[in-house]
Amino acid sequence: MILTNARVLTFDSANRMLDSGSVEIRADGSIGFVKSGRVRGKDVVDGGGRCLMPALINGHTHLYSTLARGLVRPGPVPADFPAILKKLWWRLDRALNEDDVYYSALIGLIDSAKCGVATVIDHHSSPNACSGSLDRIERAFQKVGLRGATCYETSDRNGRASASEAIRENVRFLERRRTDLVFGAFGLHAAFTLSDRTLRECQEANESLQAAFHVHVAEGPIDRAAVRRLNDAGILNERTIAAHCVHVSAGDRSLLARRGVNVIHNPQSNSNNGVGVADVPALARLGVLVGLGSDGYTPRLWDEVKVAQQLQKLQASDPGAGAPDLLLHNRTIVKKLWGLDLGRIETGARADLQLVDYFPPTPIRPENLASHLLFGIANAPVHSLIVNGRYVVRDRLCVTVDERKLAAQAAVRAKALWERV
Numbered sequence: 001m002i003l004t005n006a007r008v009l010t011f012d013s014a015n016r017m018l019d020s021g022s023v024e025i026r027a028d029g030s031i032g033f034v035k036s037g038r039v040r041g042k043d044v045v046d047g048g049g050r051c052l053m054p055a056l057i058n059g060h061t062h063l064y065s066t067l068a069r070g071l072v073r074p075g076p077v078p079a080d081f082p083a084i085l086k087k088l089w090w091r092l093d094r095a096l097n098e099d100d101v102y103y104s105a106l107i108g109l110i111d112s113a114k115c116g117v118a119t120v121i122d123h124h125s126s127p128n129a130c131s132g133s134l135d136r137i138e139r140a141f142q143k144v145g146l147r148g149a150t151c152y153e154t155s156d157r158n159g160r161a162s163a164s165e166a167i168r169e170n171v172r173f174l175e176r177r178r179t180d181l182v183f184g185a186f187g188l189h190a191a192f193t194l195s196d197r198t199l200r201e202c203q204e205a206n207e208s209l210q211a212a213f214h215v216h217v218a219e220g221p222i223d224r225a226a227v228r229r230l231n232d233a234g235i236l237n238e239r240t241i242a243a244h245c246v247h248v249s250a251g252d253r254s255l256l257a258r259r260g261v262n263v264i265h266n267p268q269s270n271s272n273n274g275v276g277v278a279d280v281p282a283l284a285r286l287g288v289l290v291g292l293g294s295d296g297y298t299p300r301l302w303d304e305v306k307v308a309q310q311l312q313k314l315q316a317s318d319p320g321a322g323a324p325d326l327l328l329h330n331r332t333i334v335k336k337l338w339g340l341d342l343g344r345i346e347t348g349a350r351a352d353l354q355l356v357d358y359f360p361p362t363p364i365r366p367e368n369l370a371s372h373l374l375f376g377i378a379n380a381p382v383h384s385l386i387v388n389g390r391y392v393v394r395d396r397l398c399v400t401v402d403e404r405k406l407a408a409q410a411a412v413r414a415k416a417l418w419e420r421v
């Protein structure tokens, strides 16, 4: 297939932009030629002058949280972060059954696709439907046609047997041969719910697998010891994803940098939980690769970009402050951890593309692209999403599934789930 008559924002090393370009999508799901001008012939699709750009990557989220939308818990609003976990998320994840796991992943992935997100890095928990849960999530990825990684969050909060089952689920999933579309990581909840013994067991279980660890780090003050304890257990390395890193000391940041850990910033979730703001510039100054995630708060990554920018400005009382390039860092992290060439329109890269209904009303050039992204493209509807060369969204509808039917089925499950929470 060849997409023609599109404004191509390549995000390649030269940040090339083609006012009217054509991009070939090969049968193997990679990008072929990228050139200026229109082409004609069979298997050519007209982009209608829309912006064609790489699809987005969500660096950290929880698909299992999807069916919590609209759930109202009786009683006062939780007073702090541990109370939010105990009163909402840990009640929800314990109530999830096998079907809920599948449906929450399906709906979360459809939502992501319609926001131009092709790759989702998921962190899963369903203590009473643990065994086989990652396969159910994989099935949802395959059904919708999105790319991504999942893992099971190991924790001692439900007892030793549950922690052991979580380790087994990670190992079982990682040992099976994975495709370029769905892959795995080794999940841990957070240091404050993991004993030193369980941390060691995770490290040992992953010794021969060498999978990427995916763990929450210092999201709230309760987890201040996280960096030191995870480091002592051998969990921190260049293949570790550390979500949040809000309550880290200067020494912790240096250690994260020395270990080459990848940090994922989740500004809207952090704001919503009132836990604070990660010092992204301080991490970046030390050379820490900081990417961006939604932590289940939204499938719309552009909102995270906006809030990340605003929080850093407010925090520093400096309109010149910001958190640039976080989304671009996600592609670097995915390449580093899973070897996938995403996030650029260049020959040989994977054809994960979005066609956006954006027709710039002011001049657009590589030098001002960031402004068009933030104030224009971020607000524009996603017309099409192509993942690995295959349409997932077309004419603003998810074409791989019956979206309305699945939403209705999910709502029936959500009602029953809420009664168990």
Ligand SMILES: [Zn+2]
Pocket (backbone or CB within 6 Å): 060, 061, 062, 123, 216, 243, 295
């Ligand atoms: Zn999270």
